[in-house]
């Protein structure tokens with residue numbers, strides 16, 4: 001099992017890189033946004049383990065599954081496409097994207113362990 005510090009490091013790198021790639025594809029100029037997004041995601045290293053605590057090696061159930069990974073990925077895509085109209089919506093969108101990306105990064109790191117992720 002990966003520990004919280006390892007998850008935080010992975011979250012930082014994965015989310016910062018993903019954010020940088022998305023911003024580059026959109027033609028936005030390089031700035032500190034990917035680092036800020038990565039740092040924020042690193043502050044939420046173990047969201048799936050809050051729901052399913054890592055008390056034993058077989059703790060990964062539904063909320064650590066490939067099914068949740070796919071559904072959350074689709075939800076993040078929809079959230080990313082949300083055209084916000086005011087500051088509160090932009091804040092909600094940003095918080096959702098950071099928390100969702102942190103959750104996905106955690107599952108991605110868990111997928112590359114010996115136990116991997118269950119399908120359901």
Ligand SMILES: [Zn+2]
Nearest residue numbers: 048049106110
């Ligand atoms: Zn986990």
